[in-house]
Amino acid sequence: MTASSSARSNLSRAADSKPLEYLARGGFIAYGVIHLIFAWIALQLAFGDRAGESDQSGALRTLAQQPMGRTLVIVTVVGMVSLALWQALEAAIGESGERNRSALAERFISGCRTVLYLYFAWVGVKILKGANASTGDSQQQSASSLMDNTGGRFLVGLIGVVVVGVGIGLVIYGVKKKFLKHLNTEQMSASVHRTTRRLGTAGYSSKGVAYGIAGALIVAAAVTYDPAKARGLDAALKTLSGQEYGPWLLGLVALGIAAFGVYCFFQVRFRKV
Numbered sequence: 001m002t003a004s005s006s007a008r009s010n011l012s013r014a015a016d017s018k019p020l021e022y023l024a025r026g027g028f029i030a031y032g033v034i035h036l037i038f039a040w041i042a043l044q045l046a047f048g049d050r051a052g053e054s055d056q057s058g059a060l061r062t063l064a065q066q067p068m069g070r071t072l073v074i075v076t077v078v079g080m081v082s083l084a085l086w087q088a089l090e091a092a093i094g095e096s097g098e099r100n101r102s103a104l105a106e107r108f109i110s111g112c113r114t115v116l117y118l119y120f121a122w123v124g125v126k127i128l129k130g131a132n133a134s135t136g137d138s139q140q141q142s143a144s145s146l147m148d149n150t151g152g153r154f155l156v157g158l159i160g161v162v163v164v165g166v167g168i169g170l171v172i173y174g175v176k177k178k179f180l181k182h183l184n185t186e187q188m189s190a191s192v193h194r195t196t197r198r199l200g201t202a203g204y205s206s207k208g209v210a211y212g213i214a215g216a217l218i219v220a221a222a223v224t225y226d227p228a229k230a231r232g233l234d235a236a237l238k239t240l241s242g243q244e245y246g247p248w249l250l251g252l253v254a255l256g257i258a259a260f261g262v263y264c265f266f267q268v269r270f271r272k273v
Contacts, residue, residue: 020089021273023082027117028271032264034120035203038272039258045241046250057123058234063129077124084117086273107120141219144227153222160218167212174204183270196270199263206256210236 037059064073090110146152173179179200185193214236222228240246240253 010062020082020086020100023078024086024273025271027079027083028085028264029092031083031117031120032261032268033063034076035257035264037062039254039261042237042250042254042257045237046247046254048247056120056233057127060120060124060127070128071152073124073128077121077128080117080121080124080163084114084121087111087114087117133255141227143221144223147222147225153225157219157222160215160222163215163218164212165215167208167210167215170208171205171213172208174201174208175203177201179204183267184270184272185270187270192266194252196240196263196266199259202256203263206253207260209253210257213240 034056038056041058041062060073060076063076064071066072091107091114143156146156161231177197177200180197182194185196188196210233214233217235217239237250238252242252243249
């Protein structure tokens with residue numbers, strides 16, 4: 001057995017670990033809670049409350065302010081690290097099945113999810129330490145620093161284009177119901193399958209719209225040399241709320257994000273891990 005095959009075998013055994021599976025499934029609960037709080041913040045914004053951060057960091061900060069909030073944030077951090085470890089293993093060895101271009105793409109997406117979950121865990125740790133964990137502030141500061149350098153505005157604009165692409169990809173992922181291939185649908189009743197399909201479609205599509213607006217604002221920040229526009233989801237939702245029909249549209253996006261939060265709870269039971 002070669003060193004690479006031996007390493008792959010060890011990773012496969014780690015991926016089949018029951019404790020890791022239970023931790024990953026528990027992580028979906030934490031991920032769902034984050035999105036439900038995020039949706040509630042977005043709804044408040046739609047009704048005129050523009051204070052605070054309208055993104056996942058704001059959701060974690062809101063969670064920390066609840067009774068036993070510190071404990072809840074610690075549990076969330078553990079859940080995010082568990083999801084990150086699981087997705088890192090998926091990125092390293094891939095899901096079982098045919099090894100083709102689609103499988104390589106899935107491994108790349110798993111790598112991106114790993115970074116995302118670790119980022120949420122890092123934000124949670126910062127909140128536990130009492131440090132400023134504002135995602136919007138950090139993104140604005142990063143954009144400002146980049147644009148002060150040669151070629152920085154082009155790089156910020158390119159990042160914006162990538163974020164727009166992610167948003168479009170999420171919408172396509174939801175509308176085409178590609179998320180279903182990661183679920184054990186054969187274990188679902190007809191009503192559960194229908195509910196899960198609708199929640200996933202609404203959730204991924206709404207997140208895609210939010211990311212698409214965020215990406216467009218990042219591009220606008222580069223074009224107009226205005227780092228304040230590069231605040232990610234916080235700027236996207238606040239910009240949407242300021243339009244003529246923005247509150248209604250933002251309300252729909254918030255409901256979609258809430259649908260994704262509920263969809264995460266279905267993943268606890270039916271996700272292929």
